[in-house]
Amino acid sequence: MALIVQKYGGTSVGNIERIQNVAEKVIGWRERGHQIVVVVSAMSGETDRLxxxxxxxxDxxxxxxxxxxxxxxxxxxxxxxxxxxxxxGCPARSYTGGQARILTDNAFNKARIQAIEADAMRAxxxxxxxxxxxxxxxxxxDGNITTLGRGGSDTTGVALAAALKADECQIYTDVDGVYTTDPRVVPEARRLDRITFEEMLEMASAGSKVLQIRSVEFAGKHNVPLRVLSSFQEGPGTLITFEEALEAEPMEKELISGIAFNRDEAKLTVLGVPDRPGVAFSILxxxxxxNIEVDxxxxxxxxDGTTDFTFTVHRNDYERTLEILRQHATQxxxxxxxxxxKIAKLSLVGIGMRSHAGVASRMFEALAKEGINIRMISTSEIKISVVVDEKYLELxxxxxxxxxxxxxAA
Structure with a gap:
């Protein structure tokens, strides 16, 4: 018998029929002898309505x-x-966040979980x-109701799994796992059986929408195995685990696990700034x-003793950032x-990069063959990101x- 935490998003509980389908799925897991905790979001569209x-x-x-x-x-x-x-005929009990004793700080609209008192749930x-x-x-x-912000229900699920020492946290969505890239862009994209927390973090930060980055960070920190599954079809989904677990597999690690992309990017350049210590701070x-995040x-x-400084921000912050820079240009x-x-970011992600040379040159060659000019490049141990004109993103x-x-498959 295992203790499993399952999280169902808004589309999974979008109407009464889907809620009844979730109930049947939960009962199926319980009948196999498992203890089940279910975390749910609001019905799709409800938060926007409120x-x-x-x-x-x-306003x-x-x-x-x-x-x-x-x-x-x-x-x-x-x-x-x-x-x-x-x-x-399945006994069940509902808990609001307060009743579940999910204790947070007082940052309304974007609170952080500090502790969970799980005794009542265990009983x-x-x-x-x-x-x-x-x-x-x-x-x-002080007993004030707080909400956790973007990706909050995923974070709730992972936090409960950590507090209850669950065997697995299952995230049910409208996709059946993590893919090598978005199947809507590349129909041949392949579902991954496993991926590491490190790779999933990089993919989430680079634009993959399957899981919110906060929940992946929390799961990695507290050693909670995550599995992404579909609410609408049966299948094994994708297990997100530690690299050590993958190393136990009798096959060599894949060079690249996936391609993430982000359309919501904007690029800003400050030209001809005096090249002196502190220039980066004076700009950023x-x-x-x-409260604008830089990527x-x-x-x-x-x-001539000057430097050009370029950085990217979320597209929603573009006009505000441009205004700030122009206000400080003289200073x-x-x-x-x-x-x-009108730019976009493409990212290759894979732990196999650590032991393989030439990934960057192979990436640049593939883009060059399609006539795609690279505007910016950023690298880490397991990720290479490039900025290109938005019109070339899908290509x-x-x-x-x-x-x-x-x-x-490897």
């Missing part, structure tokens, strides 16, 4: 009250799922009940103060500030997928 209601009153609703409002979406789902389970599990928990939410030390300090950075040294001593919000993904033969 935000719309709040913004119908004001800037108080963060505390917005959390009170948004948390009701998951509360509806946990009640409906428990009703469906009980209808089939219900020992009594034979299925425990159904509202994802995305918790309470702070005001950007950081505006790739390149600094080129000129021959920086810059000759010019320019930008481009670049297909070219790299073919060049590294990712449609073929």
């Amino acid at each position: 935000i719309g209601l709040a913004k119908g009153i004001t 800037r609703p108080p963060p505390r009250e917005l959390d009170v409002l948004l948390s009701t979406g998951e509360q509806v789902t946990i009640a409906l799922l428990c009703i469906a389970l009980e209808k089939h 219900d599990l020992d009594a034979g009940r299925v425990v159904v928990v509202a994802g995305f939410q918790g309470v702070d030390e 300090g005001p950007v950081s103060d505006a 790739m950075i390149i600094q080129n040294i000129g021959r 920086l001593g810059a000759r010019e500030v320019s930008g481009d919000n 670049g993904v297909r070219a790299l997928h073919e060049a590294f033969e990712l449609n073929k």
Whole structure:
């Protein structure tokens, strides 16, 4: 008998029929002798509807009250799922984040989990009940309702699995696993049986939408095996585990595990800044103060004692970042500030890079054959990222997928 935490997203519980399907799936796992904790999101579209209601009153609703409002979406789902389970004779008990004692800090709309008091849930599990928990939410030390922000339900699932020392955390989505790249771009993309936490973190940070990066970080930190599965079809999914577990396999590690991409990129360049200590801080300090995250950075040294500084941000932050740089251009001593919000990032990810040379040159050759110009390059031990013009994104993904033969199993 294993203790399994299952998380179902908004599309998986999008209507009554789908909630009943989830109930049948949960009962199937319980009948195999497992203890089951289920974490659910709000029904698809519900969170957006609630935000719309709040913004119908004001564009800037108080963060505390917005959390009170948004948390009701998951509360509806946990009640409906428990009703469906009980209808089939399966004892179940629902828990809001507060009832589950998911304790967070007081950063409304983007709270972080600090602790979970799991005794009540353990008692219900020992009594034979299925425990159904509202994802995305918790309470702070003063009892205020908080929400966890983007990817919050995935994070709830992983955090509960860690607190309960679960054997596995299963994330049910509308895809049946992690693929070598997005099948909508490359129909030949292949589902991966296994991938490491390190690779999944790199893919999530590089644009893969299968799992939120916070949940992968949490799982890796607390040694929680993750599995991505489909809510709508049977299959083994993709297991996310540690590299040591892969090394136990009798086959050589794949060179490249996948290709991630991100359309939501924008590039900014500050030209002709005096080349002196502290120039990077003088440029990025005001950007950081505006709570804008910077991704790739390149600094080129000129021959006249100046330097050109280029970096990327999320496309939603482009106009604000450009405005900040132009405001500080004179102070920086810059000759010019320019930008481009029609770019995209392509990333190769694979732990096999550690022991293979020539990955970068093979990547650049494949893009060159298609006439794709590389605007920026960034590397890490298991990832190579390039910035290209947005219009070449899908062509670049297909070219790299073919060049590294990712449609073929190792």
